[in-house]
Amino acid sequence: MQEYEMEFADVWFAIPHPFQTASGCWIVRAGQNIAKSTYHIGPKVIEQTSFHWIVQGKVRVTSLDHTVELSEGDLFCLFPGRPYVYETMQTEDSTSPLKMIWLAMEGNQLPLLTAEFGLTPQKYWLHGMVNNEVGEALRSVIGAISGTKKNIFLEQRTLSDLFYKMNLQANRSASKEKENWLAQVKDFFDLHYTEHIRVEDAAHHFGYHRSHVYAAFLKKYGTSPQRYLATKRLEKGAELLKTTSLSVTEIAYSLGYSELYAFTRAFTTYMGVSPRSYRG
Numbered sequence: 001m002q003e004y005e006m007e008f009a010d011v012w013f014a015i016p017h018p019f020q021t022a023s024g025c026w027i028v029r030a031g032q033n034i035a036k037s038t039y040h041i042g043p044k045v046i047e048q049t050s051f052h053w054i055v056q057g058k059v060r061v062t063s064l065d066h067t068v069e070l071s072e073g074d075l076f077c078l079f080p081g082r083p084y085v086y087e088t089m090q091t092e093d094s095t096s097p098l099k100m101i102w103l104a105m106e107g108n109q110l111p112l113l114t115a116e117f118g119l120t121p122q123k124y125w126l127h128g129m130v131n132n133e134v135g136e137a138l139r140s141v142i143g144a145i146s147g148t149k150k151n152i153f154l155e156q157r158t159l160s161d162l163f164y165k166m167n168l169q170a171n172r173s174a175s176k177e178k179e180n181w182l183a184q185v186k187d188f189f190d191l192h193y194t195e196h197i198r199v200e201d202a203a204h205h206f207g208y209h210r211s212h213v214y215a216a217f218l219k220k221y222g223t224s225p226q227r228y229l230a231t232k233r234l235e236k237g238a239e240l241l242k243t244t245s246l247s248v249t250e251i252a253y254s255l256g257y258s259e260l261y262a263f264t265r266a267f268t269t270y271m272g273v274s275p276r277s278y279r280g
Contacts (some may be wrong), residue, residue: 001020001032001033001034004037005038006035006038006039006040006041007033007034007035007039008033008034008036009031009032009033009034009037010031010032010146011029011030011133012029012030012031012033012142012145012146013028013029013131014026014027014028014029014030014145016028016106017152019109019152019153019156020152020155020156021111021128022053022106023107023109023156024107024109025105025106025107025109025110025113025159026105026106026107026155026159027103027104027105027141027145027155027159028104028105028106028157028199029048029050029102029103029104030050030101030103030104030141030142030145030146031101031102032055032099032100032101032102032142033098033099033100034097034098034099034138035057035088035090035097035098035099035100036088036097037088037090037091037097037267039090039098040085040086040087040088041084041085041086041087042062042083042084042085042086043083043084043085044083044084044085045080045081045082045083046078046080046086046104047080047081047082048104048105048106048116049077049078049079049080049104049105049106049110050077050078050084050102050103050104050105051075051102051103051105052075052076052077052078052100052102052279053075053100053101053102053129053134053138053188054070054071054072054073054074054076054098054099054100054130055072055099055100055101055130055131055135056072056096056097057071057072057088057089057090057096057097057098057099058070058071058072058088058089058090058098059071059076059085059086059087059088059089059097059098059100060086060087060088060089061084061085061125062084062085062086063082063084063085063121063124064082064083064121064122066122068124068125069089069280071125072130073127073128073129073130073131074125074127074128074129074130075125075126075129076124076126076132076234077114077119077124077125078124079114079120079121079124089230093225098125101138101142103141111270113163114168117166117167117170118170122237126224127172128169129166129169129170131169133168133169134162134164134165134166134169136165137158137161137162137164137165137166138162138199139158140161140162141155141158141162142159144157144158145159171220181206182216182217182220182221184206185206185213185216185217186217186228187200188202188227189228189229189232190208190232192234193229193232193233193236193256194233194254194256195253195256197229197258198258199213199214199225199226200278210243212254213225218274230266230270231270233255233256233257233265233266234266234270234271235249236255236265236279237252237255237263237275238271240254240266241275241279242278242279248260248263248264248275248279250278251263251275252264
């Protein structure tokens with residue numbers, strides 16, 4: 001790698017073959033670097049769409065007053081005509097300097113490509129996009145474009161393979177995110193179940209339709225959200241009856257019931273005895 005003021009880097013420039021421009025997506029510029037602690041780029045505007053994969057370390061990226069901090073395995077995308085600033089988050093004595101691989105690209109397929117991954121000028125980053133498969137595909141792209149003997153078919157094949165591997169990883173990440181979302185709904189219920197919350201409250205909080213929250217929660221946890229909340233309240237009520245001197249009325253209101261009768265009826269149905277009998 002050649003040493004520059006703020007980094008060590010290899011950079012390759014390309015002139016596309018007509019076959020590549022006809023394909024709708026091609027590399028204009030590629031590079032890889034190891035950042036120094038002073039690494040700071042921008043504010044700058046580029047004419048291409050540029051993907052940056054973070055191989056190691058951490059980077060802070062700012063665009064239009066929005067800042068995101070990314071780390072190893074993440075990706076950010078620079079869109080044409082938008083100002084960006086990105087800089088390392090490492091210190092002078094850091095043992096893990098920022099390392100990145102980037103591809104600046106052109107072509108009429110790029111808006112479709114970025115849309116496929118959910119990348120927009122407002123949401124220009126992705127988490128967890130560099131696994132072993134993607135890393136290997138990235139190295140293959142760099143190997144193809146940096147070779148002494150150019151082969152346009154190899155360049156396009158490795159580029160297609162890279163985005164195929166990214167698509168696989170994105171789908172895996174989406175599945176994990178869905179699982180995490182359901183766990184967060186459960187955490188939301190666990191934290192606020194005494195506040196007389198409803199399924200609609202969780203749906204609104206997480207940006208999903210009520211029926212979707214209901215169906216997903218039922219499938220994952222084997223009980224409906226309403227029953228889960230009711231069980232949480234009644235089990236907490238049983239605990240309070242045994243461990244505190246609070247009156248039944250105080251317990252009912254503390255659990256989010258609007259009246260004593262509603263709590264007494266629900267508790268008796270669930271436990272088989274009235275609250276007073278349960279307390280003994």
